[in-house]
Amino acid sequence: MTDELKQDDLVKINYKPPKKDWMDTPVNFRHGTYIYPARAKNLKYLDLPNPREWSPTDEDWKLPENWKDIILNGMKERLDKYRSFKVFMDICVRCGACADKCHFFIGGGDPKNMPVLRAELIRSIYKGNFTAAGKILGRLNGARGLTKDVIKEWFYYFYQCTECRRCSVFCPYGIDTAEITMMGRELLTLLGCNVNWVLEPAANCYRTGNHLGIQPHALKDMFEMLLDDIEDRTGVKIEPTFNRKGAEILFVTPSADYFADPGIYTCMGYLMLFHELGLDYTWSTYASEGGNFGLFTSHEMIKRLNAKIYAEAKRLGVKWIIGGECGHMWRVIHQYMDTMNGPADFLEAPVSPITGTKFENAKSTKMVHITEFTADLIKNNKLKLDPSRNDKLRITFHDSCNPARAMGILEEPRYIIKNVCNNFFEMPENTAREQTFCCGGGAGLGTDEMMEIRMRGGMPRANAVQYVHDKHGVNRLTCMCAIDRATLTTLMEYWVPDVKVTGVHELVANALVMKGEKERIVDIRGEPLKEKKGEDDV
Amino acid sequence: MGLIDILSGKKEIIEKKWFDMIAASYPVNASSFLKNQKEQFANPVGNTIGEAVHTVIDVLIHEGTNEKANTCLDKLVKVRAVQDFAPSMAVDFLYMLKQLLKDELKNEFHTGGVYEEFLLIESRIDTMALFSFESYLKYKEKIYELKVNEFKNMAFRLLERANLTFEFKDEGPAFEKSVLERDTVK
Structure with missing residues (x-):
């Protein structure tokens, strides 16, 4: 058989894939x-x-x-x-x-x-x-x-x-x-x-309340490091409380905010903001995870893992809840929590203690998105902000899929960003807001063994970032989702290496003028606030 | 008429045929999408292919430098390095161009000097193919580097948070001075 094949036959390659159903x-x-x-x-x-x-x-x-x-x-x-x-x-x-x-x-x-x-x-x-x-x-x-x-x-x-x-x-x-x-x-x-990338965090969550299985004492240690860094960079000493009964508000955020780069800078933003407001709130070492990998497993698992939020709110006797910058957590809260784990009739309809604003949209779930809370503060002129502290950053905003499409929260983050930064540039219309492109690593795909798939899935997102990078010199991609902050960082490293990733409240942390702060010469990452002339930033 | 004139006359048809050949390396539904959707953000892959095709042909006809073509080739290979291709398939699009040019020019080769000119263009395409291979490897290595980085960053952060690591802090001029003095004593 092989004798019948000539050299020319061997180099004839049919590039068309076989037409199989x-x-x-x-x-x-x-x-x-x-x-x-x-x-x-x-x-x-x-x-x-x-x-x-x-x-x-x-x-x-x-x-x-x-x-x-x-x-x-x-x-x-x-x-x-x-x-x-x-x-x-x-x-x-x-x-x-x-x-x-x-x-x-x-x-x-x-x-x-x-x-x-x-x-x-x-x-x-x-x-x-x-x-x-x-x-x-x-x-x-x-x-x-x-x-x-x-x-x-x-x-x-x-x-x-x-x-x-x-x-x-x-x-x-x-x-x-x-x-x-x-x-x-x-x-x-x-x-x-x-898949293990979903079930291990789910099992940890079920046991200790958060994805990595961080126990209360270790969680407190992690916060100590963040608080040290805040004091080092701003001169302000912050002492948040944990599991404090009788606090007005319970704050719940994804655990990646307090253990993973660059989420920790967003977390430092929450801590600084709440301190500056003198907010009567508490963290919980049990409801220590906003993320819910049950969403990527089964409805029954969503319910099981999410139950801790209301349970902890009840145990601590708070009036209402604020939730941090997470993506899929908000699909669960906005679309499932009320019927799955509710009714939360032991809580009160959320009212901002600073502005008096009633959050009518959260009347039933009793849980308010942090960007709604902060946007309201800015609108009511309750924060002293110096947006020039973010001047070395040229910002674009990635609408994280779940907040954008599952709860329609499009304007609040933009309103905050425009008030804490001077250089903001939108990505093209068909890649933003409801039409936003995914980071390529959501729903439990954000693991390193899926790198190829993630890079190809994230390519349309990266392509739009590349466009604003080339056109406007964008060097920072803002988002409000913990999975985004992790996966977009890697995605940018492959497709647009000059662009780094940040959360909305990291930008707030930089711009927030705090009582008793020292002269701010570094940003919340500890990097110089202003680039020296001639340095690489655009 | 020399080769460049012939190619200039056939530029559009060569670009279209080459694009179609590259698109045909994807499954059927994908190749029609790559060809028909022209909007750059709705079809970034098709756009990257189109840019590379146009630039390479342009560089070959107008005798531009390879650097201009290389930028577009690098972008295209960067995309194909994360798609479902064997290494040979990921970079074979320049060999498709060689075959295409041979088919398009077979009736012109007898004209004086055309074949010799073609040989020069063919070696330039070969050089571009070698460049593409280097890009392919660079991006494959990058993929593995990203995997390792994600893992290292997570492990390091956890060790740090668990107080299991100790890092020297740069404590300013005095600290630097003492280090310098210590080194001098040595």
């Missing part, structure tokens, strides 16, 4: 494109089924014997329970409006990352098993049978969706593809097919 294209688990599976101990801790050691690259995933029944029964239960799931399965007309809106498709070109096709991965099983037309017509009707390869495909693609909901903005029927991903992940959870 998507149903006949199995996934290829290549290193860099999947997340490591959840460790057995984490599944056990959370009482999840089928704890075992396995790898996606294994032929045998050690699924339970009756795995097919588990999935079909699980689907049936969810189709009955969640009307949205049933509607989303039935209603799609394949108009294609969402097809080119996903950052993973735009950056990578894999057709199964088109939201319509990602949904089809599960819709085809729905049709094949739950609809008469699908049962009779089979493939002609877009239906298919449930095989182990389907499970592998789900695992691959439902963990290549960041649940950012950009596609749903464009769907004329309002199909929320993130909810389809959530259903897919719930079903995978029934088989014990989870």
